[in-house]
Amino acid sequence: MSPSAPRAAFPACALFDLDGTLLDSAPDMLATVNRMLAARGRAPRALADIRPVVSRGARAMASVAFPELDAEGIAALVPEFLAVYAEELGRHGAPFEGIEPMLAALEAAGTRWGIVTNKPEYLAARLLPQLGWQDRCAVLVGGDTLAERKPHPLPLLHAAEAIGVAPGDCVYVGDDARDIAAARAAGMPSVVALWGYRLEEDDPIAWQGDVMHDAPDALAVPRGWPAP
Ligand SMILES: O=C(O)COP(=O)(O)O
Numbered sequence: 001m002s003p004s005a006p007r008a009a010f011p012a013c014a015l016f017d018l019d020g021t022l023l024d025s026a027p028d029m030l031a032t033v034n035r036m037l038a039a040r041g042r043a044p045r046a047l048a049d050i051r052p053v054v055s056r057g058a059r060a061m062a063s064v065a066f067p068e069l070d071a072e073g074i075a076a077l078v079p080e081f082l083a084v085y086a087e088e089l090g091r092h093g094a095p096f097e098g099i100e101p102m103l104a105a106l107e108a109a110g111t112r113w114g115i116v117t118n119k120p121e122y123l124a125a126r127l128l129p130q131l132g133w134q135d136r137c138a139v140l141v142g143g144d145t146l147a148e149r150k151p152h153p154l155p156l157l158h159a160a161e162a163i164g165v166a167p168g169d170c171v172y173v174g175d176d177a178r179d180i181a182a183a184r185a186a187g188m189p190s191v192v193a194l195w196g197y198r199l200e201e202d203d204p205i206a207w208q209g210d211v212m213h214d215a216p217d218a219l220a221v222p223r224g225w226p227a228p
């Protein structure tokens with residue numbers, strides 16, 4: 001971790017990953033894979049099986065549910081995964097505890113916030129009104145919005161530009177190695193969301209984010225945010 005000093009004020013712009021950072025979407029994902037398994041007469045999986053790979057996208061979750069399939073077989077399941085997930089979206093999941101007060105604190109301070117996810121944009125966009133975030137989220141960039149997705153810096157650079165804040169004056173918060181890599185490549189300070197999804201063998205310290213937090217409450221006060 002870099003030795004950046006705590007802040008006296010919130011950053012001008014806060015950008016967030018969605019799955020595993022703002023939203024505990026693992027229950028929606030579990031319902032999705034279990035419908036796919038049930039359609040094939042197979043036994044359901046447990047939340048503990050799916051949760052660690054939710055931030056790695058549809059392919060990673062399908063690989064856990066269907067371990068016998070090769071990469072081609074997994075890729076062939078993605079359209080079905082997205083169609084079933086579109087029906088389960090927002091039904092079981094909810095923002096992590098502490099997210100709403102943290103967003104309210106940012107808004108009260110005049111910090112603009114947005115979402116940069118690798119989830120397809122149309123699915124993320126459908127969640128915003130369900131969550132009451134449609135008029136509050138200043139920018140939404142999905143995994144298919146641009147020619148590149150995280151860990152490429154383009155989605156973060158695009159979000160900063162859309163908000164009108166220099167990348168170095170934004171902070172990105174994410175729960176996966178690729179989130180922190182994208183922020184570094186974009187020249188953006190980063191926060192590792194340890195409350196999110198990762199495998200036991202992952203070493204978040206090695207991701208070298210600027211700050212790591214166990215819970216969203218830490219970001220409800222300026223000193224929880226890394227300095228530019
Ligand atoms: O759906 C995905 O690929 C993961 O989504 P995230 O980038 O919001 O964690």
Ligand SMILES: [Mg+2]
Pocket residue numbers: 017018019020021054055174175176196
């Ligand atoms: Mg994530």
